[in-house]
Amino acid sequence: MGKITRRLAIGLTGIVGIGAVAYGGSLFACRFVPRKHPDFFALLNAVPDNAAARRIGRAIVAAGHAPADFDRLAALISQRPLIRTALSTDCPTTRKRLVQDQCSADFADGRMVSVDGWILSETEANLCAAAWLAEGETA
Structure with missing residues (x-):
């Protein structure tokens, strides 16, 4: 192999x-993205905002896999280490x-929930339940 030229x-x-400027710029830009929901509701952006997710959430609560109280559910989800960081x-x-x-x-880690033929992670199932409960609170 030859020499490295100027x-x-x-x-x-x-x-x-x-590349460094682009990466640093994206990190810097994310600091100024306004948070629409400065609390637990911000996590609900990770759940599709559609009837299917809410239907799954309703089934999760009905099957007893998630608490029917929104505050207890938020506390349960917030115990996960990556969720605490996300909050x-x-x-976004x-x-x-x-x-x-x-x-x-x-x-x-094997933390899964099966409901209506769906296999979901506990976090995913709880977020769907939270989306369904949050809809009921805003309605």
């Missing part, structure tokens, strides 16, 4: 620099990734 070194430095972050993208990682950890 042109190649400058090009590689430029590519690395552009304290302002970036990071929050969604943390919730997804907690759901993956639930599956890896």
Whole structure:
């Protein structure tokens, strides 16, 4: 292999620099994304806002897999380590990734719920239940 030329070194430095600026810029930009819900309701953005998710949530509560009291359910979900981190972050993208990682950890640890033919992580099931309960509170 030949020597590294000045042109190649400058090009590689430029590519690395552009990547670093883009990554740093995205982290910086996430700090200024306004939180619509500065509390537990912010996590509900990770659950699809549709009738199917609410129907699953209703079935989860009816089957006794989740408390029917919204405050108890919020406290239960907030005990998970990645969920606590998600609640304290302002970036919706990071929050969604943390919730997804907690759901993956639930599956890896065998924390799953089966309802109406669906196999869900406990976190995912509880968030669906919270979406259904939250709809009832706002209605």
